[in-house]
Amino acid sequence: MAVEEFKDGVTIRIDCEKCDGCGDCVEICPTEVYKLVESRAAAPNIGECIECCACVEVCPEGAIEHDAC
Numbered sequence: 001m002a003v004e005e006f007k008d009g010v011t012i013r014i015d016c017e018k019c020d021g022c023g024d025c026v027e028i029c030p031t032e033v034y035k036l037v038e039s040r041a042a043a044p045n046i047g048e049c050i051e052c053c054a055c056v057e058v059c060p061e062g063a064i065e066h067d068a069c
């Protein structure tokens with residue numbers, strides 16, 4: 001199962017099977033795009049994304065796909 005968020009041409013896809021809820025993406029995102037919801041990452045503030053790719057790079061499970069990264 002995956003969560004997909006879209007906004008203004010940005011797509012973030014989070015693989016819920018891979019995500020272990022470590023919170024690294026929440027901590028590293030400079031614009032607070034991510035939140036943990038029931039111990040899994042979600043990206044409710046995707047409209048704030050500046051496409052820096054830090055979330056994709058930091059995720060230890062390879063759970064995040066970003067169309068710009």
Ligand code: SF4
Nearest residue numbers: 019020022023025059
């Ligand atoms: S960094 Fe990866 S494994 Fe950790 S909460 Fe975010 S998506 Fe899940």
Ligand code: SF4
Nearest residue numbers: 029049050052053055
């Ligand atoms: S690409 Fe950068 S700004 Fe966008 S969600 Fe990931 S860490 Fe946040």
